Amino acid sequence: MPARRPSPQTLRVLAALLPRAGDWRHGYDLIGETGLASGTLYPVLMRLADQGLLEATWQPPQRPGAPPRHAYRLTQAGVAYALAAIAAAAAPRDDPGGVMA
Amino acid sequence: MTSAGARWLCGLAAQLMPPSRRAWATAMAAEIAHLGDAREARRFALGCLAAALAERCRDADTARRDGLWAVALVTAGFAVDRLSCAAHGLAVLGGAPDGMLAALMRHDPAAAEAYQAARPLVVAAFVALGIAQLLSAWFLSRGRLRDFAISAAAALVIATAAVAAQLAVVWTPETLPSEFHAGVVQLLALPALLAWSWHRRRAFEEDAP
Numbered sequence: 001m002p003a004r005r006p007s008p009q010t011l012r013v014l015a016a017l018l019p020r021a022g023d024w025r026h027g028y029d030l031i032g033e034t035g036l037a038s039g040t041l042y043p044v045l046m047r048l049a050d051q052g053l054l055e056a057t058w059q060p061p062q063r064p065g066a067p068p069r070h071a072y073r074l075t076q077a078g079v080a081y082a083l084a085a086i087a088a089a090a091a092p093r094d095d096p097g098g099v100m101a
Numbered sequence: 102m103t104s105a106g107a108r109w110l111c112g113l114a115a116q117l118m119p120p121s122r123r124a125w126a127t128a129m130a131a132e133i134a135h136l137g138d139a140r141e142a143r144r145f146a147l148g149c150l151a152a153a154l155a156e157r158c159r160d161a162d163t164a165r166r167d168g169l170w171a172v173a174l175v176t177a178g179f180a181v182d183r184l185s186c187a188a189h190g191l192a193v194l195g196g197a198p199d200g201m202l203a204a205l206m207r208h209d210p211a212a213a214e215a216y217q218a219a220r221p222l223v224v225a226a227f228v229a230l231g232i233a234q235l236l237s238a239w240f241l242s243r244g245r246l247r248d249f250a251i252s253a254a255a256a257l258v259i260a261t262a263a264v265a266a267q268l269a270v271v272w273t274p275e276t277l278p279s280e281f282h283a284g285v286v287q288l289l290a291l292p293a294l295l296a297w298s299w300h301r302r303r304a305f306e307e308d309a310p
Contacts, residue, residue, distance in 0.1 A: 040148070
């Protein structure tokens, strides 16, 4: 589990992924939901996947000729982390270096 | 329709992405094919390029390799310097004029005789030292640290022999002999680089997303 507070960009990604945590989501959809640029979103997704908070899969294309598409969703640990991170972000910051759950 | 420019940018991003992140580059390139608007695709591709560049700069393996390359280049510079000395020595052995010998002949004929006797050994040592240092540089650039350690140890032995041969004749150095400079650089830079690389990798693994 990460020991530091997540960045505001990560919080936006977590907030976008959390409501439908069981659904697979695509990168471009997440860009639309978070308002982040692809250059910000993908490094966040990489960090989350590195920590075992996000899982990824290749989905078959929905239209002929298109390549398979990478999709993402939170793992169980990711859901717990997202809940704790979002709650901590909403709470008053009396412990700036605090450890997330 | 995805523009050719966007696809090219994604291809560039894939090249820039560190090997451990190549699957993500593929994912980004695949995503771009699903974007309808060419302008949006270009913006997306530029973001992918920025992400790839950031990952490349952040990649501990890349930083370690660049550091090894830097030390390798410095080592190669010392090797070239040593080989140029050897080339000058070979020219003198072949009959070219030697200012050092002329000076010794004027001031200390006995030392001049010892100098002439030791010269082939010193020149051979310089050739061997240059080759050992070049090998060290090559192994460093390839990240073959064990082979580097062997060649660097050989270079140290050869440097010691070369310095001993020169000291036995005329030379009393006031500073560290140049034969040892490459070894000093390696001794200072490599442990620092490897320790920094190790800490950076650990920090990367423990980093919050």
